[in-house]
Amino acid sequence: MNTSRVFAFKPMKSLLTTKCSRAAITSGLRRLACTPSSCPRVCIVGGGPAGFYTAQHILKAHPAIQVDIYERLPIPYGLVRFGVAPDHPEVKNVINTFTQTAQHERCSYHGNVSVGKDVSVEELRQAYHAVVLSYGAEVNRTLGVPGENLAGVYSAKDFVGWYNGVPCNKDLKPDLSGETAVILGQGNVALDVARILLSPHDILTNTDITQPSLEALANSRVRRVLIVGRRGPLQVACTIKEIREMVNLTGTRPDMLSADFKGIAEVLKDLPRPRKRLTELMMKAVQATPAGDGLTSRQWGFRFLRSPVEVLPSPDLTRTAGIRLGVNRLEGSGDGARAVPTGETEDIECEMVISSIGYQSLPIDPAVPFDPRKAIIPNAMGRVLQATGLYCSGWIKRGPTGVIGTTMNDSFDTARALIQDIETGVLDISTVKPGSQTVTPLLQKRGVNPVSFSDWEKIDVEEMKRGTVVGKPREKLLDVTEMLKTAHS
CATH class of the missing domain: 3.50.50.60 (FAD/NAD(P)-binding domain)
Structure with a gap:
């Protein structure tokens, strides 16, 4: 082993004057010092490819951020489940990556939550340091x-x-x-x-x-x-x-x-x-x-x-x-x-x-800027214009074009912009934000019972079980009421 390489440290002054800015060091110390209750909290609206890819990159790029994904349906994966043709199962293998993201210790999935109806974007912005809109194109x-x-x-x-x-x-x-x-x-x-x-x-x-x-x-x-x-x-x-x-x-x-x-x-x-x-x-x-x-x-x-x-x-x-x-x-x-x-x-x-x-795409909430001609949220590299702390990724960001790989790259760009805003202080993370600790009680008060990822896994098991009976990889549940019953059983 070449020990000279292992123990060759640069002087602190060199580190400060080359690759690290003062803001980056300050931010890094803040991240290391934060506790679970005071860590940066990010909310992602939409449990499809754009949402999961954005979450994946944020979790990888920052060692302390807590990410919550909110999805209108009880079930995750969006167009990977509902858009990919049934005779293209290989394209759906990306679900394995999304599952790893959902099971990450700093990520939580909240299905059966319709943002803009069950909870407003403004309420999410009060609860999180940043909100990423990734809800796609639905009409x-x-x-x-x-x-x-x-x-x-x-x-x-x-x-x-x-x-x-x-x-x-x-x-x-x-x-x-x-x-x-x-x-x-x-x-x-x-x-x-x-x-x-x-x-x-x-x-x-x-x-x-x-x-x-x-x-x-x-x-x-x-x-x-x-x-x-x-x-x-x-x-x-x-x-x-x-x-x-x-x-x-x-x-x-x-x-x-x-x-x-x-x-x-x-x-x-x-x-x-x-x-x-x-x-x-x-x-x-x-x-x-x-x-x-x-x-x-x-x-x-x-x-x-x-x-x-x-x-x-x-x-x-x-x-x-x-x-x-x-x-x-x-x-x-x-x-x-x-x-x-x-x-x-x-x-x-x-x-x-x-x-x-x-x-x-359709506007999700009157409080969110929307370009009706292009049917997108006006943004610069995923940063929603004139709305600090609000971001977008996927089709709602660029329009309904491209394949899953395009969405991945686009979502990574938005995640990088968000992380950069934290590192440079554009995004203020000094205030403690409660995240789902306030959103979940609010939803329950309004009669909404969110579906966790472990709840979704019950649906997943049931669908594969039904598929086995008829010789298919899965038989999807088609009724939301039945999904919720299975999830909460």
């Missing part, structure tokens, strides 16, 4: 076209929630009696929905898809799914993984239009590698499209340069019979290309329309 963007309220028109958010077990979507009962479904939007969620609609029953049987939706899909008559986008093949928003899964989906064949790819081959060599590979895969699907339009097998296909103009009603005006699409042309090129209407339209007969044009 689907509307189409804004005639007929979108007809029976047979669904939001992708509700449809995904139906097969993934979101309690408020358990009674959706989508009508799957028609042959053709049109999905508006070409992102990963749109392709997830298309794949679930067309997947063979035996593939879904071994997933955590809910039993009611599994049974409904087993009796589905949907045989053709068209995935519509307002721009062209070079602007498609999904990933190559999702397209490859569609191309390789058992029992289906592509239904693509070669005209949509006119001139694409000439520009392939100039595309960035990821976009080039994705486009090449779509062009192979075009070549695999058989002549004719017979419906002898299940089919899927993209339709480009099309925007919804109107959902067409049945003769009795009660349900969906088709959709009218406006034909677009592109102005510009690459990701910045803009779809411009040509004035032409075309009609597609279909019995189901699913809108997958993005999610939208």
Whole structure:
């Protein structure tokens, strides 16, 4: 062993004048001296990926902070549980990391608490040194076209929630009696929905898809799914993984239009590698499209340069019979290309329309700044503008874009900003804050019975037990009342 390296200390003066500022040292001494009752307390609103990643980084970066996570539902994990497709179990492995965070000695989970309703953001700010809003985007963007309220028109958010077990979507009962479904939007969620609609029953049987939706899909008559986008093949928003899964989906064949790819081959060599590979895969699907339009097998296909103009009603005006699409042309090129209407339209007969044009966040509390146009909380690197001690991360911070990895990096950025504000004294932690010691009695007084992480683990055990009975990894509880009964048993 090289002992000279082990015992080579720098003089104190060197330490003070190189890497450590006076504020950092003062803050460090304060952290070491704090007791559990006087430690910095941080509250995170939202138990999805953004919330857990923010908590994870805060706990790792600061040796004394106490973190409380508040979630509206009794169950944690947000879109990892409710958004990830049931046939993508590997993506859900991140739950193992979130579980470690929730079980950290300085972290507490409080489910079944609706912030803005059961407790105000201002009350949380009184109880904590910092509040991080990470509650995501909970509504689907509307189409804004005639007929979108007809029976047979669904939001992708509700449809995904139906097969993934979101309690408020358990009674959706989508009508799957028609042959053709049109999905508006070409992102990963749109392709997830298309794949679930067309997947063979035996593939879904071994997933955590809910039993009611599994049974409904087993009796589905949907045989053709068209995935519509307002721009062209070079602007498609999904990933190559999702397209490859569609191309390789058992029992289906592509239904693509070669005209949509006119001139694409000439520009392939100039595309960035990821976009080039994705486009090449779509062009192979075009070549695999058989002549004719017979419906002898299940089919899927993209339709480009099309925007919804109107959902067409049945003769009795009660349900969906088709959709009218406006034909677009592109102005510009690459990701910045803009779809411009040509004035032409075309009609597609279909019995189901699913809108997958993005999610939208809502304001959580009148006291919190909110930009209604961008549907985000105005912020600078996660610091809510003109509200010291208030932060945001995830979709409510940047908008509903990106994958789980994007959310991780975004949440780490917010956590770093919060820690920096503590270290530099921007965030005053000199006053003792009680945290959940005052919030929990307040909730109980208002008739709210929070669910702890150990309570959630009872639900988890029950779901896996029910899954074993039917040969699935888990059978999700769909009713909040039943969840609470199980949690508090």
